[in-house]
Amino acid sequence: MLVLHDPLRQTDLPRGCVATIGNFDGMHVGHQGIIRGVVDRARELGRPSAVITFHPHPLSIVAPDRVPKQILTLSQKEELIRDLGVDALLIVPFTHDFSRWPAERFIQEFLVSALKVAEVRIGRDFCFGAGRSGNLQMLGETGARFGFAVEGADDVTVHGIRVSSSLVRDAISKGAMRTVSLALGRTYFIDGRVATGRRLGRKIGFPTVNVDPANDLFPGSGVYVTTSRFESFPRSFESVTNIGVRPTLYENYATTIESHIFDFDSNVYDDTVRVYFHALLRREQQFPSAVELTNQIRKDIERSRAYFRKKN
Secondary structure, three states: OEEEOOHHHOOOOOOOOEEEEOOOOOOOHHHHHHHHHHHHHHHHHOOOEEEEEEEOOOHHHHOHHHOOOOOOOHHHHHHHHHOOOOOEEEEEEOOHHHHOOOHHHHHHHHHHHHOOOOEEEEEOOOOEOHHHOEOHHHHHHHHHHHOOEEEEEOOOEEOOEEOOHHHHHHHHHHOOHHHHHHHHOOOEEEEEEEEOOOOHHHHOOOOOEEEEEOOOOOOOOEEEEEEEEEOOOOOEEEEEEEEEOOOOOOOOOOOEEEEEEOOOOOOOOOOEEEEEEEEEEEOOOOOOOHHHHHHHHHHHHHHHHHHHHHHO
16 A cells, blocks of 8 residues: 655655545544445546545644544554555645645645546545535535546444444443444554553562553553553463553552453563453452452453453
8 A cells, every 4th residue: 555644745646546535533434434435436447546634633733622532543544544455545744734725725736636536435524624614515516527526425323323433432431342343343452562660560460561552542441351462472362451540559640551461471571562452341449458459350360261261
């Protein structure tokens, strides 16, 4: 997949493409449906397929106080888009200057003059351009003038609920992993670096990997059934992960992400790790003593192992 990080200034573009435009945070099943439609249509016409997205999130420039935490890092988004068979990913830098571009300028200067798009598909509620003046209707009318086709993608629902990035963010924050998995069409994950912790887990018999997350957003406080995959190992490991402030052992301590990896005793400091979240076991709680905490950790580990036995 060709990846262009500043396509407004480049000439090596996938001209004549079938394209889609959006933020695509989360790459949920609705996003995937739009992109698969673009890839299929491009192949049918013998043209390149292209995804046009923006970085950073537009609200971080036009309304910083309202910008949501992003579900995916840019590299994760790129990975998931590549997996769908897209020919080109065009990442438009969203700057203060670009935020003032009216939709008509973006269409005429980029979609028409630079890309010479054949077709464009967007979500029916997607808006773009200064003042959010660009929408499906406006794009369709402009496309009719300039000779490219426009199609709107219908919403996707799961159990009667419309899938959106906002829905996914809310479910992640609540630890509702089943809802997250259904909305994403895959197991939710975060990436991070293995950092040096205070090694208290090892002292109480449950060594943990401390994850310094690359993601802005991660699940709410609690204990989760997880799978951990390190860059230096060719396979994944079953694990249980705690997210929270460890109230039994500390007061007013920062939120940490700690994974106890089953049947694992390797030094992975500074390695990168991907943690997949399967289910919420319980909310974080404060115990009267470290002894009662360790007893609960044993129960958490057994419940987590039972989860994987059932799945297998």
